[in-house]
Amino acid sequence: MALTHRDPPASDPISDDAADGADADLSAYLTPGASGLSRLDLLVSGAHCAACISRIEGELADTPGVASARLNLSTGRLAVSLHPDGDPRRVLRVLERIGYPASPYDPGSVREAQDREGRELAMALAVAGFGAGNAMIFSVPVWAGLFGQELGPATRTFMQWASAGVGAPCAVFAGMVFFRSAWKALRAGRANMDVPISIGVILTLLVSFQETLLMGRDTYFDAAVTLLFLLLIGRWMDHALRRRARSAAADLLALQAPSASILGEDGAERRSPLRLVRPGDRLRVRPGERIPVDGVVETGESEIDYAILTGETTPQAVHPGVACRAGALNLSGLLTLKAEAASEDSTLARIARLVESGAQSRSTYVQLADKAAALYVPVVHTAGALTFLIAWMLGIPAREAVLRAATVLIVTCPCALGLAVPAVQVAAASRLFRRGVLVKSGAGLERLAEADHVAFDKTGVLTEGRPRLLNADPADIARAAPLARASSHPLARALAEAAGEGPVAPGAVEVAGQGIEARTGTGLMRLGRAAFVGAPLSGNQTELWFRDADGALFRFSFADALRPEAVGLAGALARRGLSASILSGDVEAATLRVAGRMGIPDWRSGLTPQGKVEALDALKAAGRRVLMVGDGLNDVAALSHAHVAMAPGTALDASQSAADLVYPADHPERIAEAIDTARAARRRAMENFAFAALYNLVAGPAAMMGLVNPFVAALAMSGSSLVVTLNALRLLKGGGR
Template sequence: MTTLNPTTEPALGCPSGLEPPASAAAAADPRAFVQQDRASGLSLELLVRGARCAGCLRKIETGVAALPGVSNARLNLTTGRLSVTWQDDRIDPRAIVQRVIDLGYQAQPFDPSKAQAVIDQEGRHLLICMAVAAFAAMNIMMFSVPIWSAHFNGEMEEGTRTMFHWISACIALPTAAYAGMPFFKSAWNALKKGRANMDVPISLGVLLASSLSVVETVRGGEHAYFDAVAMLLFFLLIGRYLDHALRQKARQAARDLLALQAVTASRLEPDGTAISVAVSEIRPGDHVIILPGDRIPVDGTILEGVSEADFSLLTGETAPVALGQGQKVRAGALNLSGRLVLGASARSDDSFLAEIARLVEMGEQSKSIYVRWADKAAKLYVPVVHAAAFLTAVTWLLLGAEPRIAILNACAVLIITCPCALGLAVPAVQVVASGRLFKRGILLKSGDALERLAEIDFIAFDKTGVLTLGQPRLSGQEAISETALAQAALLARASRHPLARAMTRAAGPGSAIENAREVPGCGVEGQIDGLRARLGRASWVGVEDAQSEETELYFAIQGQAPVRFCFEDTLRPDAIQTIQALKARGFQPIILSGDRNGAVARAALATGIETYWGELTPFEKAAHLDGLKAQGHRVLMVGDGLNDAPALAKAFVSIAPGTAADASQSAADLVFQGEQLGSVLEAIEVARAAKKRVMENFWFAALYNFIAAPIAMLGLVTPFIAAIAMSSSSIIVTLNALRLASDRRKGS
């Protein structure tokens, strides 16, 4: 991936009337942040501010995707990151930024080093606004309580009451102007563009209540609602900050992961000197010196040195891993013993560590069916609520009520029907669920993965690397020729297959041949000393009538007799318990493996799986899943090899371990780290619990509005009570989502 350089054309201005950017990064030319990739074309990531609900997400994605040539636009509400891809290089990236601004939001190129500062600033501002509103509400109550008490005993004179109203106004109006700014700005930006968002009725309710209270105070009336204005803003800001805090908690997961990345690296210059540079300055092809105790800064290949590394924070592998020349390593691993020279193969933001962080973000906010339901509800919300408020005011006026009463009841309708509960119903559950899974080492790649995982009734496992540790040991090594092992290892080092890795460990550090090619489901082939060589399945290598039930690989060089390598493997520590637990919950596990029938049968017998197939090609695995689908089953596929990628893509939902081949991780919906197969059971239980919580939240939000709206229209609640009810609904939805975390503690 390369970064395109900006041209010298002047940057577009900001004619939308939004406040100027808060930092220099906001004014950066977006053309300097355009990325080019062979597969996806051109892409740009923007930091969008002001988008908070499903309606905002739908409006931005739809508006940007409508630009000619744009192929995809996806906004992550959790991080505020908008990813836009397009193929036509004639599109000006500044037009994309301008479209977001025209929609009523602030946008700037996404710079990870500055994005967090912007987000933290927003959180601090919300806290300050909330503190101001709370301070005002408490002080206004000192004057409101005597006024309300006087309604029952009539002991307050008109002059005293009016003075109390004026004092309350002096506190409430500046408070509303400041603490209400997050809502007023959002509503105004939307209205300027001829649109309405969920902050429009909120702002309208606050302004109407404030205006009506001022009018009542001027005319010496008995009723003013300055206390309701302050309390309304206080409760609204509580809900807004809760939403911000939930998203901040989700962002922390990605930040914790990226904290494993080194800040600086020692780059080896052509003249042999080493200089310390920021990791972001390392480019593919650079040589980096890694001393004992340093974290590996970027993905790459060991060029010099021998050492051991701790990969536990990346893969869950607790034992140190030996490193030598030719081995590929990933950013985040800790170098333990020797000095290494690393040849960088990727930039820091393209590393394995950065990719995991992106997977975390992708899983937190993606469009599941639940989000689409919320989108539709949000689309209908504003016109329906405005119509209900207008109808309420007109009806009360026709019934002969005072204009003050009609406006108050309309305000109550606007406030009590605020869709905060609906807006939080899905995101709150997604954030808590993804956070719980992340702590268990499970990464979500698809927003609807949990939704689909909750519906499965069939589970298909690969054997090697899934039911087993995927770290087989070469057996009978003493009877194998050292020359044959060394030659076979030249091909084995070019593969990530567990058997190839075992052969590499047995042979020791060394290099791989450059012309090696891996054939899914067959093996690896290449040229050794000018002769064609293959390492893989017996039939592919040319061995006829191989009847052994052992796990084995064959190696052959053109013109020489094939050499047989046998391997032993062990089950994952909790494989038996996990399979039994899945069966106890009504699932039917099966094994679909490319390994020998004998090895598959032994694994099936040990784990208690009755149905299994061995020696399957990738296409046969996919065909089995097609057959199960035709029978009406919804299958979860758990696989790790390159030959599992087609089956993972075919399955209703799929999971791959973190040690899986890149193609398998790309095809899977979830990725789990570590050695525990129980992560699969954990993911299923979280998915089912998340579905239950989402449906509970939807039903509560619907029931709340079904009851609250008529009550407000009948004039049975004041704006003050409406504010408490609305905020309480948001808190209830959030607390219900947080039960996912308490479920885990109970289960443990």
């Protein structure tokens, strides 16, 4: 991020030479949109907080030719809508001027930036750890000398310089992570937690050098670099969690077919990258391939597996005139589609955009800590300055007055405040990990404690996620099994699994979208839809029909079995004050059956991904804080928009990436345990905040009155950090209530 700023000429609000490369031709990166607008996607660097979003979007809103701008903080993606007279180069110059350089958005660039940030944090953490360990080798003898051990002035000074030679460079290098953030915050006219941390570290180093030069006793090179080491652990963990969470949208788009078979006017077929598909193109989709873009069937019949999109376990038959959505799996027949949308406007792409827009969240406790830091800077640093002035006016020597002022800043350094939340989150995450629950987001753990309503997806969360044959006569199963073993249909596979190993019907032929048949010496056998075998339609049921060679009909019903551990889950949540509902993409009969078994009167079926998001928005409008639990692609947008999200370990990668916590699929009762731990973590965090406030209220005035020397200040500062850490570790002993 650029840290320098040059005001542009008064005649032009934007300097023409503000950014290198800003005058390049960017027309190739513009995407035509509705109402004559065009869209420009940029990768912005240096944006880390809500203030960054506000400034970037506000500056661009006032830029001529810009219709709107929306920054996704999680991915760094800035979507700018331009009027026909809008100049993309002007957008780049505006961003450069305000300190947020940008380049055309490219997923590879995003990954590179994330990797670079991770490497910087890892390097800073390693250097801080090295400096902390080695600086203490020289500082421990100095502190021991204060308790009567034999250590002459010359030896003490040598040890102090040795500690400075190791600790100070390491502290400066490792502290650059905080110094850059603090400088950026101060330039924006605000104070975050990095401001007092940076001031405390820099002042500690300066006072330590002063004491070393004057052959004093008190130096804190080891304390400065150790503080940075502890804080960098939390910063690196936060980066790792955020990077994993950002991958949800990328995981979604990875489910799209990388290319499509486009049919030319002469009927010739060519394989083209997905980005080249345009509305109106005719596409060929073979069995086993995914639908590349949204389209309508022109020719062919087949069955489409929408489970990954909607969660519905029963494949849907398609024929000419039926719409198909991108990402669905073509099971049986050869289809010709007419594309209705480009890849960036497909169902999957729209879900990915919903995920991105819902991914921006910020820790409530971090916001609280930042507010405390904003008060800390003027209050404590004013107190330090007043301490020096009053002591000097009272005739205290300038050196003593400086030490007394430094003591005020050292003893009130916000170490306990900085560790209050990370220590609790690490302890809570460790406790849940031992129960098989992975915490992916510290902010999500905080929001989980605030949840008052749980919205469940059905398939794969409350149920096992695969159809099972209901009670049927073993003799009937044995009759249909040879045909079932010859089919790849999910229901046929479930029937074959119930029958076990055995022969496969010779000469079996799959009839696209209908079923499978085989001719025997006595007649024709068929397994499939009711109409295919000549059976009467039986309504909204998941079923297969079998007609044997003699014309006898047999009906097989299937259901997605409810997980036994989920039966009492609604009651367990109710005892904790949470209500529950089911938001399912499956059919009404299947959803009603599960809702009845669990005792959940509030349920909805047949929901699309957008429908689930709208249902969550309605709950939010009613004042509910919703925990969404889902596992399918149709749940990813809802998981990202919910107040907090959980996914089972068997969920799609995209769903796990969008979730804040991942639990063992076979143990849904862990959801209630995670809520207990999150609520306990909230109590521990608030206790730590209260202790940090009380500590500063007592220690600050004591240091101002000269009752605390630098050595005691260092011990008190370290002790306050130890207290909040030990309080957090109470979570590991099972203090969940």
